Amino acid sequence: MSTTTKQRLLEVRNLEVTYASGxxxxxxxxxxxxxxxxxxxAGESGCGKSTLALALLRLLPAGTRTSGEILLDGEDVLRMKWGRVRAVRWAGASIVFQGAMHSLNAVHRIGDQIAEPILLHRKATPAxxxxxxxxxxxxxxxPAARADAYPxxxxxxxRQRVxxxxxxxxxxxxxxxxEPTTALDVMIQAQILRLIEQLVSEQELGLVxxxxxxxxxxxTCDRLAVMYAGRVVEExxxxxxYDDARHPYGKALSAAFPRIGDTASRFAPRGLPGDPPDPSALPTGCTFHPRCAVALDACVTQDQALRDAGTGRWAACVHVGAPAAPTAPEATGEAEEARSSTS
Structure with a gap:
């Protein structure tokens, strides 16, 4: 009996993006x-999140080098001809940028701006x-009447709804x-997030x-990938x-946000010293080791690939899957006694 494998909506394979600056x-x-x-x-500024988003629709600046595969419904975006890329944008995949005021044209009514891709890609009549x-x-x-408004x-x-x-x-x-809700207050942010969730559910969309x-x-999301220095370090x-990160960087990001009802996190929030490395001068080994409180000597020289961190989980850390060594003096003493008794 033959079986068929369901094709992924989006599959990114070994994607590399290098800017003209190196x-x-x-x-x-x-x-x-x-x-x-x-x-x-998720990740701090400079970790490659927005670059990844732009790469998915080939919106990167001229001179940028890319390699790997970005399969949208099985078709590689990186190898499409420009005419096909233009057809895929809006109709196959679209993007919502942060800061709507910077994305909307201030001198055109919002209705005209929404209608433009419909006229271009759907060949619709003006009516x-x-x-x-x-x-x-x-x-x-x-309200539909707001189509005559300017941004x-x-x-x-x-504007974010537009x-x-x-x-x-x-x-x-x-x-x-x-980052569709970065510039919004908490109440409006919650409304926008609920709207996005509703639309994804109703229309069977894929959302990044x-x-x-x-x-x-x-x-909001089903799965979460944490990026650091251009790589996914946990997924x-x-x-x-969020609740139990396995990578030290994921733990630090999660701990930076106070939890409702958790007095300890509210009055003693934990931050992460330093900044992500310069993408043109990355440190050797694990790129997070200069900021990592649990880094080992091996982390300085050996890069860490994603490891199995449990059912459906991966983390790029030497501590994931490694046996825990005894640290208490009593445990060390018991181990020494056990070795002596058998010698």
Missing amino acids: AAAVRGVDLSLDAGQKLGI GAKKKTGELLEHVGL HELSGGQ MIAMALACDPRLVIAD MISHDLAVLAD GPARQV
Whole structure:
């Protein structure tokens, strides 16, 4: 009996991105996503999150070198001809950038901006595009009449809803959200996140959501990948990674956010000293070792690949899967006695 394997919506294989300056922004990243799934990508500024997002739709600046594979419905984005890339953008995959005011054109009405990709990619009539625009606005919680508004006439949350409406204009199968709620207050942020979750569920979209906020990703996404110095250093179920990170960097990111009801974390939040390394001058060995409190001598010279860290979990750390050595004096003494008795 023959069996068929379900094709992934998105599969990233050994992706490398190097800027013209020589900075290695993404190094050997492997990720996958099915329709209806939500993948979160976390990390500090400079860890390669936004570069990865831009690479998925070939939006990187000229002179950037890329290698590996980005398979969207089985088709490699990196090897598409430009005409095919233009067709895939908006219709196959779309992106929601952070800071809607920087992405929207200040001198055009929002309805015209939403209608533009519909006219271009769907070959709709002006009347059909206008109707679709009104439907999209209402779908994201705005009256259709707001299509005549200019961006400056809308609040931050409303502008972000417009960006989401634009991303959905051509019914893409994949939506990439690059820090879509960073500039919003907590209440509006919660509304936008609920809207995104609802749309993914209703339309069976795939969502790649990028943020520095692990708490947001843990509440929104199914799986979470933590990036550091251009690599994925931990991946697994989002809530498990947030509550019980296996990589020291994941632990530090999680500990940086106070937990509601946890007095210890509220009054003594733990930070992480230093900054991510310069992508053009990466340290040897594990790139996190200069900031790691539990680094070993091997970490300075030996790079660490992802290891099995439990069911559906991986972490790139020498401590993952390694046997725990006794540290208490009593344990050491007992071990010495045991060895003496057998000699």
